[in-house]
Amino acid sequence: MSSVHARSVPDQESRVNTPETLRRRATPLPGNAQTSKSIASTHIVGDLGAFTTNILRYYDNPDFSDIILVVGEHRFYAHKFALSSQSDVFRDMFVVSDRCVGCPDFQKELEVNESKECEAVFPQFLRFFYCGKISLSSDTALQLLVLASKYRIESLRSACDSFIAAMVEDGDLSSAIRWLKYASKYNLRDLASRCVDGAIADNMEDLVESPQWLSLPSECVEEILKSSYLLVPDEFYLYDAMQRWLMNRRKSTSDEVVREDLIRFLPELRFSQMHSNQLLAVEESPLCVQYRPILRNYLGDAYRYQILAKQCSDFRDPMYLPRDYTDKQRCVNIHFHPTRNKRAAPSAFYGNGRWEIQPRRYYDTVNIVIILKKPLDEDVKVCISILIYKRNSDILMRLRRKPCVLRPVDMTPAPTMIQGGRQSNAPNARHENRRSNSTLESGSDGKNFHGTGLRQHKTPHGPINHLRGPHNGQEYYAIDNIVSDADFQTASSQAGPSGIKFGVIIRTWSVAEDNFRLVK
Structure with a gap:
């Protein structure tokens, strides 16, 4: 039977105060090593490219793998150190979770639940842990942003956010709507605001007049109505757009669901910014006739604003602020x-x-x-x-x-x-x-203005x-x-x-x- 001999190691205090340590400190270094000239001549050498290449060899490699990630139908060999070094979420999973307790190393598995869209880009996402870089495109940036936000990888999240921001600012309405759907689904507030306040706000009339408007999810409609930067003729235009969306929704869902959507939407409309004849048109609209008890308080507050706004300073809520009206x-x-x-x-x-x-x-x-x-x-x-x-x-x-x-x-x-x-x-x-x-x-x-509409x-x-x-x-x-x-x-x-x-x-x-x- 072999035995292991442990050598005692002096603690920090004893190492500092030993005579040998003090003697070495007092002994000057040879030559001019302590001079600033020598320090200035010191060089840091290394080959980061070779280092990254060597680390990348272990991506999805069973060698030294101590965790297997199960994503949908796919299994990926991974390394706890690589994942934990960049993601606190993975680190907490490994430390806190008891899924792997009592299993041999080669049998340890961790199942992670992702959407089908995120499963498609998970290999690229996992590869990022081993090389620190990734290729972004309009088809993958949003899914990678979702994964980076979920696992709190700030460097990747920031890169995806900047990439998407640049594309949203280019005025691409279709892309902004597509990204808004993901942002609403995964509660990405910054991305949702950027989509709405950028391309969607500038092209709101084009969106409302297109078939896309009636097919938008309710979360997207609510996010759009919140924006103060919508470029529209007037506030009644937005009410009419909301009414058409709700009436179309009644064809495929219950009245209770429509009622819940209406209750969520109404606080985002600025009834105070409508003229008297427009408020009267709201009262006579099919939506108000159907749900008058829900709209009554909003209309009453709007009439109160019309009468007292110049004399009263109590109107401090965002619902009293105008948008960019073109009338x-x-x-x-x-x-x-x-x-x-x-x-x-x-x-x-x-x-x-x-x-x-x-x-x-x-x-x-x-x-x-x-x-x-x-x-x-x-x-x-x-x-x-x-x-x-x-x-x-x-x-x-x-x-x-x-x-x-x-x-x-x-x-x-x-x-x-x-x-x-x-x-x-x-x-x-x-x-x-x-x-x-x-x-x-x-x-x-300005090159995108020519021919894009x-x-x-x-x-x-x-x-x-x-x-x-x-x-x-x-x-x-x-x-x-x-x-x-x-x-x-x-x-x-x-x-x-x-x-x-x-x-x-x-x-x-x-x-x-x-x-x-x-x-x-």
Whole structure:
């Protein structure tokens, strides 16, 4: 019988204080090893490519495998160390789960339940643990994102999220709808918001008028109705779209299910933004006749808003906020002729003269300057969208500025301009913008506008200037919205006899203690 002799190892305290240890510390290293010059000459060597290749050999390899993953009808040889090193979920499975207790190593199996779509990409997903890289495509990115989110692999989740975000921002409506279905199914909130607020919001009318609208799952319809960025004629348009979806659903499901869907949808509709004649049309609609007790409170609150909004500050819920409506009362139309208007075009006014909208020539493009003509008493949040129309008056694209907060005069920060993901002072940004404004605000080169029929979400840019003007010496704000060179050239190609037709939508809220209400 063989025996194993254990050698005692001194603890940390004894190792530190032994005379031999102290003597070695006091002995200088040979030569100039302790000098900074020697340290600077030290090189780190290695071959990461060969290292990755050697590790990759163990992917789905029974050699040294200590776990077998059963995914559907497939079995994969894996290694606990490789899986646990990148996934806390797998580590917890191995540590906490008692499925493998008492089994020989070669018989240990772990069954994981995945959807059919995720089963198809699981080999690629598992391979990522052994090489740290993966190929993404429009057919696999969403399933890999689901797996990465489930097993909390941040590096892969971030890569899939960025890949999908880039495709959603390209304005592909069909892809956005497909990804929204997955996002709703797996509760991927960030992806769902990106799909809705991007391609779907910009092309909402196209979606509602297509057969796809009536076939959407209820979770997707609810997610769409939540968005404040929907580009629609008015709020009644959304009510009518919801009504058609519910009436179509009644053909294939019970009345109780339709009632539950209606109860979920109604809080997302902004009845307060409907005109009186539209509210009357809602009361007379087939949906309201069928479910009047459910709609009664929403209609009553909308009538109360119509009467008291200007005198009462109690309307602080998101249901009282407008969306990007394109009707004439909410969207101001202006024209700018690329050749005739050398400096500026005639101004337009919005909100009983509260805002002045003035198109000005800016190098080879146009700057839509929006001027607040009245002083502020409190912080105000401003959302600005600029529409560019085709010759036939259809919307070509929407330029959506990120929300900004205007503060009273004594609280005004220094003007800044967003430049390629960083902030810079407005005077310097003006010169830098001359070289690069075609890409900074657009997020793309605009090539997808030709022949696609889809509208993209783009972002105009420019500083918020604090000016002192001729209005009795009072101070006011001017918000620059500079259209990119590429977008301006696209718009010029669609200009009619009176020039490029723009539409400007201004939404404002009072900001106080993280609450907001509409500023009339």
